[in-house]
Amino acid sequence: MKNTMQSPEHGSSESPLTLTSLTEALRDQEDRLLPCVHCGFCLPACPTYVRLGDENDSPRGRLHLMKAVVEGRMSPKSKAFQTHIDRCLGCRACEPVCPSGVEYGLLLESAREVASKAGGMSFLSRALMGIMARQPWTNWFMGWARIFRWTRLPKLIARIIPKLQVLHPFRFGLAMLAATSETHLKSFTPKSSKNEKEKNDIIQVQPKGRVALLEGCVQSGLFSRVNRATERLLQVNGYEVVTVTEQGCCGALHAHGGATDSARKLAIANLKAFDSDHFDYIATNSAGCGLALKEYGHLLEHDSKHSKTAYAFSGKVRDISELLTMSNGPKVGGSIPMKVTYDAACHLCHGQGLLTEPKDLLKAIPNLEIIDLPGEEECCGGAGIYGITHGDLGVSIGEDKVNAIKNTGVDLVATANPGCIMQIGAGLILAGSTITAQHPIELLDESYRRAGYYAE
Numbered sequence: 001m002k003n004t005m006q007s008p009e010h011g012s013s014e015s016p017l018t019l020t021s022l023t024e025a026l027r028d029q030e031d032r033l034l035p036c037v038h039c040g041f042c043l044p045a046c047p048t049y050v051r052l053g054d055e056n057d058s059p060r061g062r063l064h065l066m067k068a069v070v071e072g073r074m075s076p077k078s079k080a081f082q083t084h085i086d087r088c089l090g091c092r093a094c095e096p097v098c099p100s101g102v103e104y105g106l107l108l109e110s111a112r113e114v115a116s117k118a119g120g121m122s123f124l125s126r127a128l129m130g131i132m133a134r135q136p137w138t139n140w141f142m143g144w145a146r147i148f149r150w151t152r153l154p155k156l157i158a159r160i161i162p163k164l165q166v167l168h169p170f171r172f173g174l175a176m177l178a179a180t181s182e183t184h185l186k187s188f189t190p191k192s193s194k195n196e197k198e199k200n201d202i203i204q205v206q207p208k209g210r211v212a213l214l215e216g217c218v219q220s221g222l223f224s225r226v227n228r229a230t231e232r233l234l235q236v237n238g239y240e241v242v243t244v245t246e247q248g249c250c251g252a253l254h255a256h257g258g259a260t261d262s263a264r265k266l267a268i269a270n271l272k273a274f275d276s277d278h279f280d281y282i283a284t285n286s287a288g289c290g291l292a293l294k295e296y297g298h299l300l301e302h303d304s305k306h307s308k309t310a311y312a313f314s315g316k317v318r319d320i321s322e323l324l325t326m327s328n329g330p331k332v333g334g335s336i337p338m339k340v341t342y343d344a345a346c347h348l349c350h351g352q353g354l355l356t357e358p359k360d361l362l363k364a365i366p367n368l369e370i371i372d373l374p375g376e377e378e379c380c381g382g383a384g385i386y387g388i389t390h391g392d393l394g395v396s397i398g399e400d401k402v403n404a405i406k407n408t409g410v411d412l413v414a415t416a417n418p419g420c421i422m423q424i425g426a427g428l429i430l431a432g433s434t435i436t437a438q439h440p441i442e443l444l445d446e447s448y449r450r451a452g453y454y455a456e
């Protein structure tokens, strides 16, 4: 492994005042930087370090760069800071293995904010964040994406485009869109729950709680079937589900991409829309969105007007797998004789500490054969739009995941994040595989259909 740790360099072209404003966010986080004892336990867990062997592309190296910026020894505009902070997947695999409890994910968001203010942002990131920040624009964008997907052209074109580096973003983007509709399960829309009366009796006699579901931008735009399945599963398992119409983007893409001000605005809008006093839980079925909601308290910790509400809101956020595995676990469904494997989305297993819960949902399905996936906790290379923007590293990480999945011999890989479904699904499509990437919720929902919980 080469160690090419770069020497901190002074930002001589900037005034101390500019540097102060740019590094303010990071300096704010200095307490979170200090606990690092440079032990290096995090290095083997880091997908970018494992592949590149460069200390600057390790968690410890990136912390070193952040510290250099905080202490004014390095310009946030420097190539080293910009490159290595950008290359981080934000997968948080470095957090659970750190004996000092360094809060790397929160530090990364501050570092990204500093880096993007100093060096700018790619056109693609800026465009996507702009669209996601405005609900009418998101609806318009997703509407056209659905029409294009319906033509089945994305899959066809993605498979015939030559495998050239320059065409990678276009080719992979099309495959990602195609992956959102790939399924091995029957498509169905129940008229109502067959057990409607029984369901209402459960809620009235022994309600488990009143739940509001975060619809999410990508989930509602391209995976509305997963949202509807989530609602059905919650109801069958005794929860009351309430629709919150004014909700918007959770801001995860913005927070992870360095647009923290936009992320805060979106968070405040959701605090108002949800008014969490009215709910026992706020449910999510997207690992990235769920983590963002659970971190609203941190995001708004210096906002005296919203901080308390944000922490209360975050305290009520639960992934769907947490809600369904509470108490006695989910109701057992009908048989699905199929081979599946489970890939742990980073922001669920590393970010939220949920590894067994999603698998327990799959275990509630009779005759479903669950094959272990080697490296199930390693990032798939999705990380927002990393698979598109980092054609080299994103592809290499993604190919390792796709090969591991293919080697299991399954029909379907279950993963609980839309970005991972799109990244893995795109890789499978481009590899000519028939394996589909789908949400575990879809499998349990199909199992309940087979058990007769829904009237079709």
Ligand code: SF4
Binding pocket: 035, 036, 037, 038, 039, 040, 041, 042, 043, 059, 060, 063, 097, 098, 099, 100, 101, 102
């Ligand atoms: S494991 Fe934690 S303490 Fe050790 S080098 Fe990595 S971040 Fe620092």
Ligand code: SF4
Binding pocket: 045, 046, 047, 048, 049, 057, 058, 059, 062, 087, 088, 089, 090, 091, 092, 093, 094, 095, 104
């Ligand atoms: S978040 Fe992931 S890619 Fe980034 S430093 Fe940590 S382990 Fe490495």
